[in-house]
Amino acid sequence: MSFELLATDSSSHARRGRLTTPHGVVETPVFMPVGTQGTVKAMHPDELKALNSQIILGNTYHLFVRPGMEIMKEAGGLHAFANWDRPILTDSGGFQVFSLAKLRKIKEEGCHFQNHLDGTPMFIGPETSMEIQATLGSDVAMLFDECTPYPCEAKEAEKSLDLTLRWARRCRTWIDEHRPQTGGGAQQHFGIVQGSVYKELRERSARELVAMGFDGYAIGGLSVGEPEEDMMRIAEWTTPHLPANQARYAMGLGTPPQVIELIARGIDMFDCVLPTRLARNGTAFTHEGMMNLRNACYARDFRPISEDTHPLCQGFSRAYIRHLVQAQEILGLRLISLHNLHFYASLTSRARQAIEQGCFAEFRAEVVAKYNSHPSASES
Amino acid sequence: MSFELLATDSSSHARRGRLTTPHGVVETPVFMPVGTQGTVKAMHPDELKALNSQIILGNTYHLFVRPGMEIMKEAGGLHAFANWDRPILTDSGGFQVFSLAKLRKIKEEGCHFQNHLDGTPMFIGPETSMEIQATLGSDVAMLFDECTPYPCEAKEAEKSLDLTLRWARRCRTWIDEHRPQTGGGAQQHFGIVQGSVYKELRERSARELVAMGFDGYAIGGLSVGEPEEDMMRIAEWTTPHLPANQARYAMGLGTPPQVIELIARGIDMFDCVLPTRLARNGTAFTHEGMMNLRNACYARDFRPISEDTHPLCQGFSRAYIRHLVQAQEILGLRLISLHNLHFYASLTSRARQAIEQGCFAEFRAEVVAKYNSHPSASES
Ligand SMILES: [Zn+2]
Ligand SMILES: [Zn+2]
DSSP states (O other), rough: OEEEEEEESSSSSSSSEEEETEEEEEEEEEOOOEEEEOOOOOOOOOHHHHTTTEEEEEEEHHHHEEEEEEHHHHHHHHHHTTTSSSEEEESSSSSHHHHHHEEEETTTEEEEOOOOOOOOOOEEEEEHHHHHHHHHHHHHEOOOOOOOOOOOOOOHHHHHHHHHHHHHHHHHHHHHOOOOEEEEEEEEEEEEEEOTTHHHHHHHHHHHHHOOOOEEEEEESSSOOOOOHHHHHHHHHHHGGSSSTTTEEEEOOOOHHHHHHHHTTTTTTTSSSSHHHHHTTTTTETTTTTTTTTTTTGGTTTTSTTSSHHHHHHTTOOOHHHHHHTTTHHHHHHHHHHHHHHHHHHHHHHHHHHHTEEEOOHHHHHHHHHHOOBBBBBGO | OEEEEEEEEESOOOEEEEEETEEEEESSSEEEOOTTTSSTTTTTTTHHHHEEEEOOOHHHHHHHTTTTHHHHHTTTSSHHTTOOOOOEEEOHHEEEEEEEEOOEETTTTEEEEHHHHHHHHEEEOOOHHHHHHHTOSEEEEEEEOOOOSSSSSSHHHHHHHHHHHHHHHHHHHHHHHHHHTTEEEOEEEEEEOTTTTTTHHHHHHHHHHHHOOEEEEEOSOOOSOOOHHHHHHHHHHHHSSSSSTTTETTTOOOOOHHHHHHHHTTEEEEOSSSSHHHHHHTTEEEEEEEETTSGGGTTTTOSSOTTSOOOOHOOHHHHHHHHHHHHTTTTHHHHHHHHHHHHHHHHHHHHHHHHHTHHHHHHHHHHHHHHOOSBBBGGG
């Protein structure tokens, strides 16, 4: 098995684990920075390593559209292309086809669409998605699924889930036939549990995927607009039906308290664009909440963003970073991106330590209380 | 004296020198990256150090307009504000007032203008410029001068030079009265030789500035549209009138062969926005000329930009950097900026070595011949 369960928390379902991939080991719970177009926005791979990023995400849809698979093949895959030798997880392309592409038509065979760049007609189906991800050579490839919108009626959600499960079977067949390799080892494949906000659908989805047998399981269709209680309920419904000795991944999540609450519900892996997206907006994560460095109150604040920011960000004051953001200088968003990615890396690293040391309950209470009690860090 | 002449070339006027400033030693000839708004565009100070940047430039006009002098004072100067502990040179603000500000009126007392950001009426004169630069705490401050446009009639150029010389005397008086300090030592002040393309004016400008006595001398009013022969002639006219044991700085220059040709004419210091500005356009410097990475010919070129690029850029292929530029990803311009700044740092470092080793003539011939023989590196 590629996943090893090292410790479990007595107060919750939190787990301390280790995922072994062809390009290295990932200690879980883990936060994965998002590298949509083959780069984590504004970051250099050396910085990601300095930030202790163990694994990054690549987006199948974006890389399929540009630079395209011919170049990715010649490059020898995404690791070589992007000069990143640690693990990579790729999504299936489905979510982006649904959210970015034009004139998309979902049929039994897969998804026909016009790409968002120049409108070229393209197609991704289960086999294509597996083939693209095999070419990218990611360590973990995700199954091709349909992502239901929110809200979604039960009938619609069931119909969509049925299609996703038929696609999962076709992915399974493709994987068994092709046995894709990367970095001298077997690529891993994670199934994606769907079923919207319906318990029976989520449970059936989990059961049927586990019956097909994959290397890990993700919860999909979260953070599409549903209330946070639904998000947590969905995790609670799903995880009991997933094998304890396999990795669990909550796709596209979340805020710091959401990450901690999902860890408490037995989730091991997270990815989110928030740390880099909010940085472009001048917003930094702190233990107390978000800090918008555009605010005038930081103009003469010569303290660093936080005392425990990363050394690469430590020497720069809020006043300086605010100046850079106001002047639209790239170093501004670089420093905030660095800070935010460090914040998430440090959050999950502290979660791992808390689980190991048996004090996850206190850690969870402290993180959640501190973060929620101050809606804006500028008041602190 | 703050400048030490270590070696001279027998085949030309090239000099190997050392400028000692309160924040450290600068080996010359030197290329100074431009940090207009308190940051060298897209670069982190740690990267500049890895690139062996000995000294960077700051722009008085930009920092005066934003964040403004109150914040710079509270920050304790530009070194502390920008987290840069090596030497800094600041320009006088004059050039930017003339090129960027609106509704500017040059009077005997100085320059009234409306800033380019929000149109606020502002004033910079000789004393203001000295005061701003003292607040910034740069190691080398430039005198406030009027930069003549090109072309410029002799009478106009003379009138402008007279004003610049009267301003220089007022700067001298301000410096003698205030004796500004930085980093525990005396701030240095460089005079700026003006006089457009007129030999007599350039000579008189040099003679009168030297008579007033400054710590070094710059040639101003270059690269304003004049032919390259004029640029070289102006340097040839001027340097014989400057003290051999003081630093000489050609402002705002230049292309790689121009830098080498000006070193051959006795210039020690250079600054230019080309390495970072062209990077934003996808253009890299190579020994053979410019390489525009947007070109389709690089789409499947998996070699690095050049074999001798900086280690921080070495692992990334032209194909990958082209992809990043096409996708408007910041890492693309970061990598090209890194490469270009390394190219200039390495060019001046090799010039220093060639002068020391008595082979500057060969080095000069090789650089200039190689660079000119290929107008575009994409043909090579
Ligand atoms: Zn997210
Ligand atoms: Zn220039």
